[in-house]
Amino acid sequence: MAASSGEMPFLDHLEELRSRILKGLGVVIAGFAAGLWIVQRFQFVSLLKEPIAPYLTDGRLTVLSPTEPVMIVLKLSFLIGLVLSSPFLLYQVWGFLSPALYEKERRAFVPALLVGTLLFLVGAVLGYVFVVPQALRVLFSFQSEALQPMITYDAYFSFVLQILIGLGLSFEIPLVITILAGFGLITPAALHRFRRFEVVLAFAAGALLSPGADVLSMLMMTIPILLLYEVGVAGAAIMHRRRIRRAASAAAAGLVALVLWAAPAEAQNPTLPSRPAKEAQAPGAQPAPAAGVPRGPPTDSAARARVASGQAVDTAAARRLGLPTEPVFPFPAPDSTMRLLLQRE
Numbered sequence: 001m002a003a004s005s006g007e008m009p010f011l012d013h014l015e016e017l018r019s020r021i022l023k024g025l026g027v028v029i030a031g032f033a034a035g036l037w038i039v040q041r042f043q044f045v046s047l048l049k050e051p052i053a054p055y056l057t058d059g060r061l062t063v064l065s066p067t068e069p070v071m072i073v074l075k076l077s078f079l080i081g082l083v084l085s086s087p088f089l090l091y092q093v094w095g096f097l098s099p100a101l102y103e104k105e106r107r108a109f110v111p112a113l114l115v116g117t118l119l120f121l122v123g124a125v126l127g128y129v130f131v132v133p134q135a136l137r138v139l140f141s142f143q144s145e146a147l148q149p150m151i152t153y154d155a156y157f158s159f160v161l162q163i164l165i166g167l168g169l170s171f172e173i174p175l176v177i178t179i180l181a182g183f184g185l186i187t188p189a190a191l192h193r194f195r196r197f198e199v200v201l202a203f204a205a206g207a208l209l210s211p212g213a214d215v216l217s218m219l220m221m222t223i224p225i226l227l228l229y230e231v232g233v234a235g236a237a238i239m240h241r242r243r244i245r246r247a248a249s250a251a252a253a254g255l256v257a258l259v260l261w262a263a264p265a266e267a268q269n270p271t272l273p274s275r276p277a278k279e280a281q282a283p284g285a286q287p288a289p290a291a292g293v294p295r296g297p298p299t300d301s302a303a304r305a306r307v308a309s310g311q312a313v314d315t316a317a318a319r320r321l322g323l324p325t326e327p328v329f330p331f332p333a334p335d336s337t338m339r340l341l342l343q344r345e
Contacts, residue, residue: 020092027088031081039076045153048076051133052156055140061153072153079161086117108179116175123171124164131163135211135220159211163221166209170225177232181239188237195229202226 038044053059063069090113098106140149180186206222304321306312334342 017096020096024085024089024092027085028081031083031085032078033081034084035077035080036073038080039073044076044080045072048157048160049153051128051160052136052151055136055149056151057148061156062150064152064154068152068154072157075157090117108182112175112179116172119171119175120168123167123169127163127167128160131167131220132160135163135217138216162209162211166221167224169209170205170221170228173225173228174232174235177229178235178239181236182243184243186236188233188240191233191236198229199226202229 049061052061063072094109094113098109101109177186177191181188202222202225203218205225206218206220210217210221
């Protein structure tokens with residue numbers, strides 16, 4: 001049950017998290033079963049082997065244990081199952097996090113998830129189509145006359161998977177930078193100042209994500225990161241200009257509203273009331289006081305009547321009646337300790 005304030009108790013959060021994790025695991029298992037059928041039906045093992053087949057002696061990869069072919073099929077099935085179940089998994093993440101987001105963040109979260117998934121797939125596809133063949137061509141060009149390649153399928157699978165995941169994550173850089181700039185957390189000027197550090201971090205990321213320990217593999221992963229960072233800087237500049245235009249439009253709208261709803265100029269310079277005309281008075285009669293002019297200090301009986309009725313009286317009348325004329329702050333009665341302190345010299 002939700003609390004009366006609209007917030008969910010902690011145990012209910014844990015129960016919802018448990019429910020969504022179980023649903024996600026069920027969908028992953030179903031996706032794994034579907035991936036197993038796809039791998040067997042469309043020969044994904046042979047499809048993954050095509051980029052390296054021209055560099056092998058008989059066009060086949062090597063296995064070193066009887067269980068390795070089974071593990072290869074299971075790994076491919078699991079990856080395909082993750083890809084198939086990713087929309088449902090993202091929906092579960094969105095359902096759990098959306099109540100804690102503001103309306104602006106909630107509107108940006110779903111498009112960001114969709115665009116991020118698309119960018120990851122684009123990076124993985126480009127890595128398989130362009131980077132993997134070029135990397136194999138360059139790597140196998142060294143000492144090709146003296147060396148006979150004998151590549152295991154497990155080593156080749158790890159090589160390809162590292163390239164695909166590395167490039168898929170690299171393609172998320174422009175999206176992350178653009179989102180941060182859209183929320184005003186970073187600016188193009190800050191990104192320009194950070195560029196020298198970005199170069200160092202790009203080389204470090206290229207060394208971690210590269211499938212090999214050579215400089216060429218590191219450069220093949222570092223150059224896309226540098227280029228994608230510049231794309232992110234361009235996106236941040238666009239978002240920054242949009243924020244400035246929105247702020248200027250809001251300021252102009254506020255100024256127009258202030259002008260339209262401002263008080264008239266006459267209310268700022270009120271005119272004084274005209275003096276009433278003199279009336280004829282009887283000989284010996286006292287002149288009547290003007291309207292709004294007090295007749296003098298009220299008597300004590302009148303002041304008491306006003307106090308009894310809850311009306312305010314002036315300071316002089318309150319002083320004559322013995323009423324307080326300023327705030328009174330009562331102090332608590334002294335206890336035994338305070339009495340001892342007061343008796344000391």
